Amino acid sequence: MKRLLLILACIFTLTGCSIDDDGASLSLSLAEITDAEMPEYFETGEVYSFPISYLPDxxxxxxxxxxxxxxINGNVRHIYVFAVTARYADRTNCDDATEQERDLxxxxxxxxxxxxxxxxxxTGEENDEAQYLxxxxxxxEPEETQEPTQE
Structure with missing residues (x-):
């Protein structure tokens, strides 16, 4: 009897888990970055956030x-930034995209x-080669702020 219960438990466990996933599939893609608002200079040790505009498909x-x-190449630090978007496969009624903005x-x-x-x-690809803004x-260092002079 214990054996029968063990076999039934295994059967229910195996049939209860299906590898066929009927859920929505998620796909990721890159969106074109159209603009970034950057400061004129950075200060050492500071933490920055800035808005980036992108255009989803x-x-x-x-x-x-x-x-x-x-x-890093000597005193030059190269930062490559990609905007990633997600789309569920079951969404089919899609309008034209509008430019969006997020903070990096x-x-x-x-x-x-x-x-x-x-x-x-x-910003995209041209002839299978990545294009960048x-x-x-x-x-x-921040410029010294001068005290106003009195005349």
Whole structure:
């Protein structure tokens, strides 16, 4: 009797778990970055956040996050930024996309005054080659604020 219960329990367990997933499938893609608002310079040790505008393929795509790759070459820090969008396969009634904006947050500046940050924002591909909007921001110290002079 115990054996029969064990066999029945195994059968129910195996048939209760199906590898066929009828749920909605999620696909990720890259969205064209159209603009980024960057400061004129960075200060060492500061943490920055700045708005980035992107254009999804259509209105069914939702912002998923930013993918960031970093590369250091001497005093130049290359930051590659990609806007990732997500779409469920069961969504089919999609309007034209409108430009969206999200903040790229918590970029920590580690270079000294001789360092440059070169941001490469992905804008698409042309002839199977990635295209980027490039913005260079030097690391500098804030200018001394002068006391107003009295005449």
């Amino acid at each position: 259509n209105a069914c795509e939702q912002f998923y996050g930013f993918d960031i790759d970093r590369e 947050r918590d970029i920590v500046i580690t270079g000294d005054e001789n360092t440059e940050y070169v941001f490469h924002f992905w 490039e913005i260079t921001v030097p690391v500098g």
